[in-house]
Amino acid sequence: DGGITQSPKYLFRKEGQNVTLSCEQNLNHDAMYWYRQDPGQGLRLIYYSQIVNDFQKGDIAEGYSVSREKKESFPLTVTSAQKNPTAFYLCASSKQGPINSNQPQHFGDGTRLSIL
């Protein structure tokens, strides 16, 4: 079955450490997204990418970085500059880029990041 795979499910970060969250999709979707979910708040967009080798900042990009070298993959790095990284991180994809389409986004099952 096609879907979005996020790994690891749980991740722990030490002070000053960068960590990378993996997101892979086999839905042949063009657009991919990263969201952060905190208790009592709606999902907030970190970064999005409409095509390979191109990505844009979302609402809360500070302290995060991404790459899009392959259509299937959109890894997120949480850098040491992100001072409050503890959250549930969700990756999503959709058939076409947000400017050209109103297709629903489909989500992976998330990575929970905690600070040691």
Add this chain to the structure above:
Amino acid sequence: EDQVTQSPEALRLQEGESSSLNCSYTVSGLRGLFWYRQDPGKGPEFLFTLYSAGEEKEKERLKATLTKKESFLHITAPKPEDSATYLCAVNAGGTSYGKLTFGQGTILTVHP
């Protein structure tokens, strides 16, 4: 600024007790409204897309409706397995690039 507000924050129902969840939105131009279901520790699961006022969509015990200012998710004769957090999101038009703005969600608990 696009805003989405869901109410109530939490809803407890007895099995078979029908009710509705509300999603109110303020956007520059609605291109679509999306409903998702999220189970604990999982990602949101897509349920419905609504594009214009008056539109309705149904799936099993769920029915979503849309007006110019809000959407309702009606749950008819719910079962315990309907317990989850229900998220509403809007895709706004205008000068926006079409990102999704999410509400905070409604936590639904259905007791047997």
